Amino acid sequence: MHKSLKKYFPIFVFPVLAAFAVSFLIPFAAGVYLSFTEFRTVDTSTWVGLDNYIRIFTEDETFLNALWLTVRFTFVSIISVNVIAFSLALLLTRGLKATGFFRTVFFMPNLIGGIVLGHIWSLIINGVLGFFGVDITYDPSYGFWGLVVLMNWQMIGYMMIIYIAGLQNIPDQIHEAASLDGASPAKTLFSITIPMVMPSVTICTFLTLANSFKLFDQNLALNGKSPDTSLLALDIYKTFYDHTGLRLAEWHGTGQAKAVIFFLLVAVIAFIQLRATGRKETEH
Amino acid sequence: MAAIKFRNVVKSFDDGKVTVIPDLSLDIKDKEFVVLVGPSGCGKSTTLRMIAGLEEISGGELFIDDKKVNDVAPKDRDIAMVFQNYALYPHMNVYKNLAFALRLRKMPKKEIDEKVRWAASVLEIEPYLDRKPRALSGGQRQRVALGRAMVRNPKVFLLDEPLSNLDAKLRTEMRSQITMLHKRLQTTFVYVTHDQTEAMTMADRIVIMDKGVVRQFDTPQKLWSEPADMFVAGFIGSPGMNFIDCLIVRRGESLCAEFAGNRLRIPSAKVKMLEPYEGKNVVLGIRPEHISAYTGGINTRESCVITVKADIAEMTGGDVNVYFNLGESRCIARIGTEKKISAGDSVPLLFDGNSAHFFDKVTSKAIGI
Numbered sequence: 001m002h003k004s005l006k007k008y009f010p011i012f013v014f015p016v017l018a019a020f021a022v023s024f025l026i027p028f029a030a031g032v033y034l035s036f037t038e039f040r041t042v043d044t045s046t047w048v049g050l051d052n053y054i055r056i057f058t059e060d061e062t063f064l065n066a067l068w069l070t071v072r073f074t075f076v077s078i079i080s081v082n083v084i085a086f087s088l089a090l091l092l093t094r095g096l097k098a099t100g101f102f103r104t105v106f107f108m109p110n111l112i113g114g115i116v117l118g119h120i121w122s123l124i125i126n127g128v129l130g131f132f133g134v135d136i137t138y139d140p141s142y143g144f145w146g147l148v149v150l151m152n153w154q155m156i157g158y159m160m161i162i163y164i165a166g167l168q169n170i171p172d173q174i175h176e177a178a179s180l181d182g183a184s185p186a187k188t189l190f191s192i193t194i195p196m197v198m199p200s201v202t203i204c205t206f207l208t209l210a211n212s213f214k215l216f217d218q219n220l221a222l223n224g225k226s227p228d229t230s231l232l233a234l235d236i237y238k239t240f241y242d243h244t245g246l247r248l249a250e251w252h253g254t255g256q257a258k259a260v261i262f263f264l265l266v267a268v269i270a271f272i273q274l275r276a277t278g279r280k281e282t283e284h
Numbered sequence: 285m286a287a288i289k290f291r292n293v294v295k296s297f298d299d300g301k302v303t304v305i306p307d308l309s310l311d312i313k314d315k316e317f318v319v320l321v322g323p324s325g326c327g328k329s330t331t332l333r334m335i336a337g338l339e340e341i342s343g344g345e346l347f348i349d350d351k352k353v354n355d356v357a358p359k360d361r362d363i364a365m366v367f368q369n370y371a372l373y374p375h376m377n378v379y380k381n382l383a384f385a386l387r388l389r390k391m392p393k394k395e396i397d398e399k400v401r402w403a404a405s406v407l408e409i410e411p412y413l414d415r416k417p418r419a420l421s422g423g424q425r426q427r428v429a430l431g432r433a434m435v436r437n438p439k440v441f442l443l444d445e446p447l448s449n450l451d452a453k454l455r456t457e458m459r460s461q462i463t464m465l466h467k468r469l470q471t472t473f474v475y476v477t478h479d480q481t482e483a484m485t486m487a488d489r490i491v492i493m494d495k496g497v498v499r500q501f502d503t504p505q506k507l508w509s510e511p512a513d514m515f516v517a518g519f520i521g522s523p524g525m526n527f528i529d530c531l532i533v534r535r536g537e538s539l540c541a542e543f544a545g546n547r548l549r550i551p552s553a554k555v556k557m558l559e560p561y562e563g564k565n566v567v568l569g570i571r572p573e574h575i576s577a578y579t580g581g582i583n584t585r586e587s588c589v590i591t592v593k594a595d596i597a598e599m600t601g602g603d604v605n606v607y608f609n610l611g612e613s614r615c616i617a618r619i620g621t622e623k624k625i626s627a628g629d630s631v632p633l634l635f636d637g638n639s640a641h642f643f644d645k646v647t648s649k650a651i652g653i
Contacts, residue, residue: 174371180359
């Protein structure tokens with residue numbers, strides 16, 4: 001059985017491998033190649049070596065600002081989303097009344113698309129700021145915190161569900177043993193509960209990190225017009241589409257180079273994070 | 285080291301809609317090894333958890349060492365508990381599992397180390413101190429769970445079916461280890477099990493529970509020889525006691541029990557207590573061990589020979605369990621292997637009247653106890 005399966009292994013793997021190659025590997029490789037070229041369309045590219053990468057750090061004024069903003073935004077989002085989601089998960093696993101209702105309510109924002117969400121929050125935030133005679137573009141910090149609020153509103157429910165699953169996986173008797181051992185609720189939380197939900201922490205941190213770093217549509221809809229509050233993904237988009245005229249091919253290449261740097265950053269940070277939190281995981 | 289007293293304790297769930305323990309009064313002495321035993325759902329684990337403080341008491345009073353503990357938090361009761369599924373902290377190694385409670389008490393590191401190593405050496409788990417629980421076998425995990433309780437030197441040791449996840453051989457081994465541990469620690473042990481062999485072999489006294497009610501609280505010997513009612517008589521012993529409906533009649537000078545066309549003379553010691561039942565139906569209880577194969581030897585006045593048709597003959601090693609019907613009662617006899625018996629054989633059996641028990645048919649209580 002095992003042997004005959006091995007024999008036909010290439011036949012079974014081929015369709016998936018072909019689809020993966022056509023839809024991901026080839027475009028990815030083409031993307032990396034294009035970052036070293038100037039192009040208007042993908043088949044009219046001219047090799048320029050590292051020019052695009054050099055231009056990002058010399059001529060382009062927005063990339064470093066967007067990178068720094070993205071790093072700050074990701075850092076704040078990871079902490080706020082996970083702390084609030086975990087706290088809600090703790091509350092909603094205490095057997096309180098209407099737990100099911102609240103779980104559904106908290107999860108619902110996740111079902112709304114990013115563009116719609118961005119517009120809804122843009123209306124809300126601008127509505128509030130309107131009382132003070134300003135809007136979200138008035139100060140970059142407004143846009144930043146608006147994005148943080150939006151991200152939290154959207155992600156908390158999803159992360160909460162993952163934490164609830166993790167918490168429910170801890171046998172009640174472990175907590176009972178801790179209380180008999182003399183552990184206070186706070187001590188139980190930090191010495192028993194959190195170490196035992198490390199698999200959930202790993203996946204939630206990874207998801208928040210990746211989603212925050214890649215945030216695009218919410219950013220576009222909420223404060224896309226403000227030049228100071230573009231995160232990396234939006235900045236790449238603007239590099240591509242906000243330039244016109246003779247140097248269009250150059251900026252296309254530059255946008256592509258930014259996308260490659262963006263990919264490397266996300267991959268490296270996610271890898272480090274998975275290694276760091278994964279090490280603290282324990283099977284139980 | 286502590287005595288535990290239950291005074292009319294009630295435990296109910298769902299705002300009093302479901303009562304699992306209606307009225308429990310129990311005195312467990314200091315340093316005693318008490319086993320709570322009974323069928324599933326009888327309230328034995330709930331009773332143990334009430335001692336631990338893991339279940340609130342709905343009514344009545346619970347005392348540990350003459351101190352009322354109804355509202356005392358588990359951590360302040362100075363008790364340790366060993367759980368059925370061990371409940372070890374999976375992210376800590378064995379050493380840290382054992383040391384956790386001591387660290388919480390802010391005990392000096394040196395003292396913690398001494399206690400952990402002492403417990404580890406007593407339980408023979410020293411080589412595993414650096415291992416995480418998942419790298420241990422069931423028996424080793426159970427020993428770690430015992431060690432975690434030992435290092436604290438608690439007033440009361442609670443054990444909730446600690447051996448039920450182990451295989452038969454390991455269970456026997458651990459049983460004797462726990463008994464030795466009790467002798468060594470000189471602490472009150474309260475042990476929950478549904479296995480009567482564990483109860484009989486380990487306990488100083490056994491609490492037999494059924495539907496939240498204590499049926500009998502006595503020494504293993506007394507439970508065996510003087511069961512308070514049919515439930516206890518049927519629960520203790522494997523196979524359980526045979527129950528046969530019989531009529532108490534006087535034949536000449538003697539009082540006899542008549543059943544399925546047979547007659548058993550009532551032993552003189554039991555005549556007085558059965559006289560009020562003359563002409564009435566009672567239940568005759570006789571253990572399978574007290575029915576033997578009749579080989580034609582001397583038949584005493586208080587025994588009778590009944591020839592039965594064996595339906596099933598089960599070889600158990602040293603004995604054979606013979607199943608047969610007597611009137612409407614299904615009975616089992618445990619007899620020696622000297623004579624080969626097969627299903628369908630007619631077997632003459634000797635019923636030992638001196639070992640017979642009699643129960644009131646209405647109340648199911650033992651007559652004369």
